[in-house]
Amino acid sequence: KQEVTQIPAALSVPEGENLVLNCSFTDSAIYNLQWFRQDPGKGLTSLLLIQSSQREQTSGRLNASLDKSSGRSTLYIAASQPGDSATYLCAVCSNTGNQFYFGTGTSLTVIP
C-alpha cells in the first residue's frame, strides 16, 4: 500500500525567507501528485498538481518538483509571507485505482 510521509511536521520561519517542504512516497507507480493548503478548521485547497510525466509545476511564488524514481516531491515557497501560514499536505494518486493517499502535512508559521 502507498505510504506518504511529510517532513518536517512543523516549520517556523521569518517573513521573506525561502523554504522547502518535503514529501516522500513508497510506490513510484503514481498517476499524479498534488499539493494542498489547509487553513485551520477548513477544507483543502489545491495548489499545484504534477502529472507523473512532469518534473515540476509553478504557480506564482510556489514551485513543486517531482522525482518519481526516488519517490520524492518538494514544494518551494519563495519570499514567504504571514498569509502563507497554514498546513500543507501532499497527496499521491495511484495508477492502480482512483484513490488518493495523503501525507500528515507540514504546519507552516511565517513570523512577521
Place this chain on the structure above:
Amino acid sequence: DGGITQSPKYLFRKEGQNVTLSCEQNLNHDAMYWYRQDPGQGLRLIYYSQIVNDFQKGDIAEGYSVSREKKESFPLTVTSAQKNPTAFYLCASINWAGPHQPQHFGDGTRLSIL
C-alpha cells in the same frame, strides 16, 4: 460559483445515535469521496463513489454507511457502531472525465460526542 457544500459545520452525537453528514456538489463531478481527519494524521478514506448508485469501502469504512442516489449528493451516516467518531470529516469530488484534474474539497464537518 461551483463547489462542494458540507453541512452542518459542527455536529454533536449522543451515545447510541446515528448521525448523517451532508455533502452536495454542483461541479457535475461523477466521483465523490469521504475522508476522516484526526489530529496529527493524514486524511483517511472512508468511502468513495465513482458513479450514481455505486460506492466502495475505503480503509476505515467500519461504523459508517453512505448512499449515492443522486449525482450531486453523497451523504455519510456515522452509526452507533463507530465507537470513536470524534473527528473532522471532509467530502471531496473529482472529474475523472478530463485528465489530471485536482480534487475539490468542502469545508468539513466537525463531529463530537456529547
